[in-house]
Amino acid sequence: MLTPLDDSLWHQLPTTFDHVGTSDVRFFDRLWFAASDRIGNGAFQFTIGVYQNMNVVDGGAVVIRDGRQHNVRASRQLRPEYETSTGPLRMEVIEPLRRIRLTIAPNAGSISGDVVWTATSGAQEEHHHFNRSWGRVLEDYSRYDQIGELSGWLEIDGQRLDVESWWACRDHSWGVRENVGILEPYTGQKAVVSGPVFVFLFFSTETHSGHVQVTRIGGASHLTAQIVERADGRVHACHRVDLDAQFVDEGRPRRFGEATIAVTDDEGESFELVIERQGPAVAMQGLGYGGYDDGRGLGVHRGLDHLEHGVWDVTHPAEVVLPDGTTTRPVHRIQPVRLALNGPHGTSYGTGSLTFIAEADLDDDGHLRVHAEH
Numbered sequence: 001m002l003t004p005l006d007d008s009l010w011h012q013l014p015t016t017f018d019h020v021g022t023s024d025v026r027f028f029d030r031l032w033f034a035a036s037d038r039i040g041n042g043a044f045q046f047t048i049g050v051y052q053n054m055n056v057v058d059g060g061a062v063v064i065r066d067g068r069q070h071n072v073r074a075s076r077q078l079r080p081e082y083e084t085s086t087g088p089l090r091m092e093v094i095e096p097l098r099r100i101r102l103t104i105a106p107n108a109g110s111i112s113g114d115v116v117w118t119a120t121s122g123a124q125e126e127h128h129h130f131n132r133s134w135g136r137v138l139e140d141y142s143r144y145d146q147i148g149e150l151s152g153w154l155e156i157d158g159q160r161l162d163v164e165s166w167w168a169c170r171d172h173s174w175g176v177r178e179n180v181g182i183l184e185p186y187t188g189q190k191a192v193v194s195g196p197v198f199v200f201l202f203f204s205t206e207t208h209s210g211h212v213q214v215t216r217i218g219g220a221s222h223l224t225a226q227i228v229e230r231a232d233g234r235v236h237a238c239h240r241v242d243l244d245a246q247f248v249d250e251g252r253p254r255r256f257g258e259a260t261i262a263v264t265d266d267e268g269e270s271f272e273l274v275i276e277r278q279g280p281a282v283a284m285q286g287l288g289y290g291g292y293d294d295g296r297g298l299g300v301h302r303g304l305d306h307l308e309h310g311v312w313d314v315t316h317p318a319e320v321v322l323p324d325g326t327t328t329r330p331v332h333r334i335q336p337v338r339l340a341l342n343g344p345h346g347t348s349y350g351t352g353s354l355t356f357i358a359e360a361d362l363d364d365d366g367h368l369r370v371h372a373e374h
Contacts, residue, residue: 035168036336040279060287067315071286109309115152141175169202181299195359205350
């Protein structure tokens with residue numbers, strides 16, 4: 001099927017743009033945005049993803065204000081309407097890698113808005129992600145990360161909120177990942193391993209910006225990290241990370257309270273990031289990650305048009321109170337943070353966004369310590 005994208009000179013396959021180079025139904029292409037007001041009173045997230053082989057576009061928007069998380073999730077059939085929109089959610093690239101407009105049209109939920117994400121630093125390409133299990137590809141995807149700011153307006157339960165230069169970040173990933181659109185098939189018994197750890201920090205200070213990402217499952221780890229000097233654009237490509245984290249309580253899944261990330265670049269320079277929580281963490285099921293009312297997560301075909309919404313109480317650092325009064329403790333949450341960067345030339349202060357999934361056992365003193373390098 002021809003689409004507007006076919007009126008360009010950027011084809012990489014001998015077919016139209018509505019086909020991708022694999023028949024794997026888990027192939028996806030997704031953008032995710034996060035922002036916070038820098039003082040812990042407000043947070044925003046927005047995402048849209050396309051799943052060519054599932055014939056699906058889905059997305060979500062979340063606004064946290066006064067300890068309440070307002071959610072909108074939408075999904076639709078992709079073809080024949082080849083646009084980055086689903087339900088009330090729309091994304092428009094104004095200037096590639098620089099300015100992107102995100103809109104939430106009035107809908108049956110409690111939030112709407114019109115904001116523009118603007119880059120404040122260049123995009124950083126991660127190391128390629130590839131993993132097999134029992135001979136089958138589990139993940140084969142690329143991602144880049146970028147720091148920016150957000151401006152515009154949001155409306156929450158009829159009350160307008162002006163968004164003025166909120167700290168923001170985003171990522172864009174595409175390829176094949178686990179549990180996208182379908183449940184993973186059983187292909188063999190796996191050995192019992194220590195619980196997984198996933199740490200993904202976006203940050204910027206007065207002098208630096210960048211990202212740090214560590215995944216550890218059993219004895220295997222993946223590391224991608226870059227720190228950029230904002231004055232001259234010098235990039236510190238980092239090959240070693242040491243993490244020390246404390247948690248707010250003893251329940252599982254755990255929620256971090258404070259963390260220190262020590263990073264060493266390829267030339268031996270070291271940086272220390274001292275991180276603290278700032279306001280409520282976003283419960284990612286509200287955005288559709290592992291969520292939707294059917295519990296089947298992202299990329300699932302839910303018909304021609306599908307819309308969900310709700311408001312959750314997220315004042316507790318670990319537990320979420322749902323509209324019916326029941327309490328859940330989500331694994332996947334993303335926490336706005338404040339931080340200090342201690343480097344070779346002094347200390348600077350700033351803001352960030354930290355995903356922290358920690359199911360591994362703690363040390364005797366109640367800390368989680370992780371070392372990763374490549």
